[in-house]
Amino acid sequence: MTDGPDREYSWAQVCARRTERQWLASPSQAGSPSDIVRAMCGAHAQVMTAAELSVGMRSTVLSRADVRSSHREDGTLVRTFGPRGTVHLLPAADLSLWTGALGAMPPNPALGQFLTAAQTDEVVAAIADSLREAELTVDELTDAIAARTGAWAAEPVMPAFQTMWPRWRAAMGTAGFRGALCFGAGRGRAATYRSPGQLVPGFRPAEAGAALGWLLRSYLQAYGPATPPNFARWLGVPHGWAAGLFDDHREDLAPVSVEGSPAWVLRADAAAIITEPSGVRLLPYFDSYVVAGQPRELLFPGAASTRALARGQAGNYPVILVDGVVCGLWHHRRSGKKLEITAELFDPAGSPQLQELEQQAERVGRFLESEVRLTLGRVDIGGHA
Numbered sequence: 467m468t469d470g471p472d473r474e475y476s477w478a479q480v481c482a483r484r485t486e487r488q489w490l491a492s493p494s495q496a497g498s499p500s501d502i503v504r505a506m507c508g509a510h511a512q513v514m515t516a517a518e519l520s521v522g523m524r525s526t527v528l529s530r531a532d533v534r535s536s537h538r539e540d541g542t543l544v545r546t547f548g549p550r551g552t553v554h555l556l557p558a559a560d561l562s563l564w565t566g567a568l569g570a571m572p573p574n575p576a577l578g579q580f581l582t583a584a585q586t587d588e589v590v591a592a593i594a595d596s597l598r599e600a601e602l603t604v605d606e607l608t609d610a611i612a613a614r615t616g617a618w619a620a621e622p623v624m625p626a627f628q629t630m631w632p633r634w635r636a637a638m639g640t641a642g643f644r645g646a647l648c649f650g651a652g653r654g655r656a657a658t659y660r661s662p663g664q665l666v667p668g669f670r671p672a673e674a675g676a677a678l679g680w681l682l683r684s685y686l687q688a689y690g691p692a693t694p695p696n697f698a699r700w701l702g703v704p705h706g707w708a709a710g711l712f713d714d715h716r717e718d719l720a721p722v723s724v725e726g727s728p729a730w731v732l733r734a735d736a737a738a739i740i741t742e743p744s745g746v747r748l749l750p751y752f753d754s755y756v757v758a759g760q761p762r763e764l765l766f767p768g769a770a771s772t773r774a775l776a777r778g779q780a781g782n783y784p785v786i787l788v789d790g791v792v793c794g795l796w797h798h799r800r801s802g803k804k805l806e807i808t809a810e811l812f813d814p815a816g817s818p819q820l821q822e823l824e825q826q827a828e829r830v831g832r833f834l835e836s837e838v839r840l841t842l843g844r845v846d847i848g849g850h851a
Contacts, residue, residue: 471723472736477764479739480691480724481790487688488755489524490747490787497525499536500543500557507688508548508564509555510752510781513850517555519750522833523826530833538651541665545649547642549758550702553649558666565645565662566677571703573640580624580636588615589637594646597661601650607659608632645671679715683732689758691722691729696760725764743790746822748809748830751850752781756792766792769812782849786811788819795845798830805836810845 485491488505502524503509511517518533537543537555544561548554551574556564573583581589589611596602596610611634612620622630641647648665650658663669671677685697698708712719712730720736722729749755757780759765766775770792776782786794786809794811807827815823824840831838 471728472720473738474723474726475691475739477725477791478743478789479741481743482741483735483739484689484755484759485743485745485747485787485790486741490755490790491741491743491745493523494525495527498542499528499533500559502528503543503555504557504560504684505688506754507684507758508754510548510552510754510757511545511555512553513751514545516750516752516784519830519833520753521555523748523750523829528833530835544662544665546647546662547639549700551639551643561645561648561662561666562669562672563677563680565643566672566674567681568643569640569645569671570674570678571643571701572707574702577636577640580633585615585619586637586640589619589634590641590644590646592619592634593637593641593659594661597647597659598663599661601653601658601660601664603653603656603658604635608634645669678711679718682711682715683718685758686719686730686732687735689760690731690735691724692731692760693729696729699760700758727761745787745789746819746826747787748784748796748823748826749787750784753785755787756785757781764791770794773812776849783847786823788815795847797845797847798834800834800836803836805831805834805838807831807838807840808843808845809840810843 482491489497489502494502499521502521509517509520518530521533522528522530537545542558543555544558545553545555548556548564548568592611592614593607595614596607602610608620619634620632623633624631624635638647645662647659648662650660652658682697685700686692694709694712695705698705701708718733719730720733722731722736756765762775762778762780763771766780774783774785774792774795784796785792786796793813794809796807796809798805798807807830809823809827827838827840
């Protein structure tokens with residue numbers, strides 16, 4: 467890929483496009499939770515309350531009940547393993563494409579210390595068979611897999627959270643990628659797992675080539691301009707593999723420049739960006755805008771590079787965006803129906819920004835069904851693991 471840039475963009479223009487595409491510049495007045503999650507290219511859902519708030523802050527009308535219903539009741543959102551093997555909410559309507567793409571990625575070599583490729587295939591097949599018509603807890607699934615594969619699959623060999631997990635769990639993310647498993651409704655405090663086919667009639671992963679092209683286009687629509695290393699970091703795949711995928715789809719892409727550095731956009735997006743980013747936004751833990759957004763040095767400038775990143779990793783802190791850039795931290799604490807929000811802007815703010823910060827705090831309060839009080843001050847919280 468050596469073509470010269472078709473167009474040059476400033477970082478402010480890039481932020482304007484990304485915030486507009488992801489319903490941050492102008493929150494949706496009509497979009498469904500699945501529409502919003504599609505625009506985000508998946509919502510990080512390791513912490514479900516944060517995932518719900520990520521969706522809610524991109525809408526002026528959605529309630530917490532609306533977002534919860536979409537993944538707990540009507541099934542328009544599916545909780546499963548997404549980019550980097552982390553838990554995400556994904557639109558059920560897109561799950562075939564997501565699994566077709568994720569299932570075609572290179573396997574994580576670190577998992578080879580627990581399972582061979584053949585054992586991984588055997589475990590995934592056992593998971594698919596066990597969950598075809600059932601919804602099981604992890605302990606029940608362990609028994610079901612061991613009955614189908616042998617006792618070796620249940621050997622406690624994976625260090626995790628001061629205990630040892632059974633061997634088969636090294637393949638859990640792979641099972642999600644291949645469409646054999648997603649999260650169920652839960653049973654009390656215990657997580658459960660079920661087959662995506664129970665949610666999506668006729669479900670099967672899409673053909674890999676078409677699905678990978680779709681995923682690349684979806685990512686660039688949400689986070690472009692971007693580079694193969696940006697895409698690789700988002701997915702957790704080797705840079706060379708990502709570069710090859712960009713090469714395979716060159717007819718869809720156009721070279722551009724961002725602040726003098728080469729990048730790529732969809733050919734349909736290689737036009738002037740005439741809007742400017744504006745506005746103060748509160749984003750919760752692991753919001754996709756900051757986790758997937760690159761380059762880090764532009765998205766987290768100045769004090770944000772040390773205060774809002776955890777050893778270079780984004781998402782571990784709730785952040786304040788100003789004009790699409792991380793410029794502060796915030797934290798909330800609930801006491802009954804009252805919600806105390808503390809917000810810290812790293813640079814002095816004028817009256818319009820402070821007024822918008824208050825409006826954002828009020829939106830958080832409405833979504834969380836709480837009476838909110840905003841306090842300006844230093845935010846000292848540890849990063850979420």
